[in-house]
Amino acid sequence: MLSYALKRLGIAAPTLFIVVSLSFFLMHMAPGGPFDADANLEPQVIENLKAAYDLDKPLVEQYIIYVGKVFEGDFGPSIIYQDRSVSQLIATGLPVSLRVGLSAIFIAALIGITLGITAALNQNKTTDYAVMAAAMTGIAVPSFVLAPLMTLIFGVILQMLPIATLEPSGSFARNFPALAPMTPYILPVIALAIPQIAVISRLTRGAMIEVLRQNYIRTARAKGLAEKRVVWRHALQAGLLPVVSYLGPAIAGIVTGAVVVESIFQLPGMGRFFIQGAINRDYPLVLGIVIIFASAIIIMNLLVDLLYGLLDPKVKLDA
Amino acid sequence: MAFFQAQRDAQIQLMDAAARVRGRSLWKDAAERFARNKAAMTGVVALSIIAIMSIIGPMISPHTLEDLAWDAIGLPPTFENSHWFGTDDTGRDMWVLTWYGARVSLTIGVMTTVIALSIGVAYGATAGYLGGRIDNAMMRFVDVIYALPLLFFIIILVTIFGRNIFLVFVAIGCVEWLTMARIVRGQTLSVKRKEYIEAALAAGVKTPTIVKRHVIPNVIGPVIVYVTLLVPTNILVESYLSFLGLGVQEPLTSWGVLISRGANALETAPWLLLIPATCLAITMFCFNFIGDGLRDALDPKDR
Numbered sequence: 001m002l003s004y005a006l007k008r009l010g011i012a013a014p015t016l017f018i019v020v021s022l023s024f025f026l027m028h029m030a031p032g033g034p035f036d037a038d039a040n041l042e043p044q045v046i047e048n049l050k051a052a053y054d055l056d057k058p059l060v061e062q063y064i065i066y067v068g069k070v071f072e073g074d075f076g077p078s079i080i081y082q083d084r085s086v087s088q089l090i091a092t093g094l095p096v097s098l099r100v101g102l103s104a105i106f107i108a109a110l111i112g113i114t115l116g117i118t119a120a121l122n123q124n125k126t127t128d129y130a131v132m133a134a135a136m137t138g139i140a141v142p143s144f145v146l147a148p149l150m151t152l153i154f155g156v157i158l159q160m161l162p163i164a165t166l167e168p169s170g171s172f173a174r175n176f177p178a179l180a181p182m183t184p185y186i187l188p189v190i191a192l193a194i195p196q197i198a199v200i201s202r203l204t205r206g207a208m209i210e211v212l213r214q215n216y217i218r219t220a221r222a223k224g225l226a227e228k229r230v231v232w233r234h235a236l237q238a239g240l241l242p243v244v245s246y247l248g249p250a251i252a253g254i255v256t257g258a259v260v261v262e263s264i265f266q267l268p269g270m271g272r273f274f275i276q277g278a279i280n281r282d283y284p285l286v287l288g289i290v291i292i293f294a295s296a297i298i299i300m301n302l303l304v305d306l307l308y309g310l311l312d313p314k315v316k317l318d319a
Numbered sequence: 320m321a322f323f324q325a326q327r328d329a330q331i332q333l334m335d336a337a338a339r340v341r342g343r344s345l346w347k348d349a350a351e352r353f354a355r356n357k358a359a360m361t362g363v364v365a366l367s368i369i370a371i372m373s374i375i376g377p378m379i380s381p382h383t384l385e386d387l388a389w390d391a392i393g394l395p396p397t398f399e400n401s402h403w404f405g406t407d408d409t410g411r412d413m414w415v416l417t418w419y420g421a422r423v424s425l426t427i428g429v430m431t432t433v434i435a436l437s438i439g440v441a442y443g444a445t446a447g448y449l450g451g452r453i454d455n456a457m458m459r460f461v462d463v464i465y466a467l468p469l470l471f472f473i474i475i476l477v478t479i480f481g482r483n484i485f486l487v488f489v490a491i492g493c494v495e496w497l498t499m500a501r502i503v504r505g506q507t508l509s510v511k512r513k514e515y516i517e518a519a520l521a522a523g524v525k526t527p528t529i530v531k532r533h534v535i536p537n538v539i540g541p542v543i544v545y546v547t548l549l550v551p552t553n554i555l556v557e558s559y560l561s562f563l564g565l566g567v568q569e570p571l572t573s574w575g576v577l578i579s580r581g582a583n584a585l586e587t588a589p590w591l592l593l594i595p596a597t598c599l600a601i602t603m604f605c606f607n608f609i610g611d612g613l614r615d616a617l618d619p620k621d622r
Contacts, residue, residue: 140603
């Protein structure tokens with residue numbers, strides 16, 4: 001198990017390095033720079049600005065300076081948000097994104113797995129068809145359609161939940177004051193979670209049906225175990241394996257989905273900084289966010305791999 | 320001697336009988352199974368209608384893409400003035416816009432999938448066929464980039480290299496080949512070691528014939544299924560980019576562009592969001608139903 005963990009860690013570190021290098025050279029390879037938009041700047045001013053951000057140096061030197069600083073935890077100054085460093089911007093954006101993203105993945109896993117098991121246990125019955133139809137709809141209707149619709153229904157028409165603000169408001173917050181601080185996050189989390197719920201429930205259903213047909217399940221039933229115990233103890237462990245291995249891509253999906261959802265709900269998270277930074281060629285900001293997001297995805301993938309190693313006895317033999 | 324003679328006669332008779340019975344090819348079996356799948360067939364029909372409308376839809380309407388109806392701005396869907404899907408906030412006809420958008424979205428979905436298919440099949444087949452250390456290195460590389468937030472790279476690519484529709488094609492296609500490569504490699508590996516390949520080799524069948532008769536038919540099933548699922552994924556990726564204002568640029572339009580514009584006018588003109596979103600959702604449904612149908616039809620496990 002330990003050697004397996006080390007092996008995965010050995011993949012994670014170079015991956016992160018590749019991310020940093022790839023995004024650095026991609027961003028600097030293109031013609032133009034962050035100061036092109038200000039056409040009426042004096043050439044000398046542009047030169048000075050470039051010198052201040054090390055943009056006048058050869059690309060390789062910039063790269064070495066940048067990587068060195070990143071190792072010290074310094075992502076440099078932001079170019080579009082003046083007087084703020086990228087680390088400061090990340091410090092304001094990351095808590096918002098983390099809250100939304102982690103809640104979404106947790107809810108998606110919980111609801112998705114529950115729905116999937118329910119459908120599998122009622123295979124080819126009405127419940128099964130209803131769950132699968134709902135899941136198909138969740139896959140077919142993307143979050144950037146769902147989010148504006150939910151805003152209109154729950155924010156504008158029903159006045160239940162706050163929209164485009166982190167301040168609690170709306171009837172839900174008034175009726176349940178204890179839950180009021182959560183209200184600004186409810187719609188974004190739902191919008192992010194629904195597509196993943198759809199995929200996870202389909203995966204769980206497929207895997208559970210497959211597992212429930214296995215001989216060892218028949219044996220467990222034949223020796224008179226209660227159906228509950230058969231399902232929860234014997235079938236679920238194997239049935240959840242595909243779901244666990246899907247969690248990696250699901251996390252990546254939620255991270256990228258967060259970009260759109262944060263834009264729609266105007267949440268001051270990392271996604272919005274990323275889009276602003278990319279459009280305005282704010283190299284340090286975009287790189288900093290890519291590094292943070294990639295590390296988050298890589299760390300989560302690592303955890304998922306370890307979880308998989310715990311659940312699947314075959315992995316231990318391979319490692 | 321008479322005994323052997325009789326046996327030979329019996330054999331000849333059997334072979335004659337076998338020759339008279341028409342063989343059922345696996346493909347024919349799969350096609351029959353697919354045709355019996357109602358959801359998948361509905362998907363095929365609905366998708367064909369959308370594809371045909373994307374071609375002839377704009378021709379049916381008396382309006383054109385450039386027409387700005389100043390007297391009919393923000394009109395809900397109506398039969399008057401033949402604005403069947405209404406008009407947007409600049410007086411453009413939504414019917415025409417929607418079907419032009421369909422053209423762009425479907426083209427992008429198919430083109431990017433072709434790019435992803437070519438890269439993925441070439442890469443996966445090479446890795447699977449060569450095997451050993453090269454395979455290990457090639458697949459490790461795929462593992463590494465698989466863990467990256469690839470959509471971010473697409474966004475960086477399109478923001479810095481200009482928002483050009485061909486760049487969108489290439490960027491999506493170059494990113495979405497990874498899973499294809501994994502599938503093709505896995506299939507190639509497993510087929511390569513199968514007894515029937517060994518048997519064919521032992522019987523002296525030539526390599527091109529083995530590839531044509533044994534390898535391709537056994538590798539292609541999962542690939543076809545994945546292709547039908549990759550097209551809608553890529554349509555979604557393009558819509559996502561266009562929604563952020565990074566994909567297709569005006570005057571060209573796509574469903575993503577229309578949904579993005581509609582989302583901003585949702586309170587006053589909900590049809591601007593609902594019509595393109597419904598078209599997109601129906602297309603997603605169709606591809607997913609067809610994909611599921613193909614999987615059921617081609618998957619040997621359920622036979």
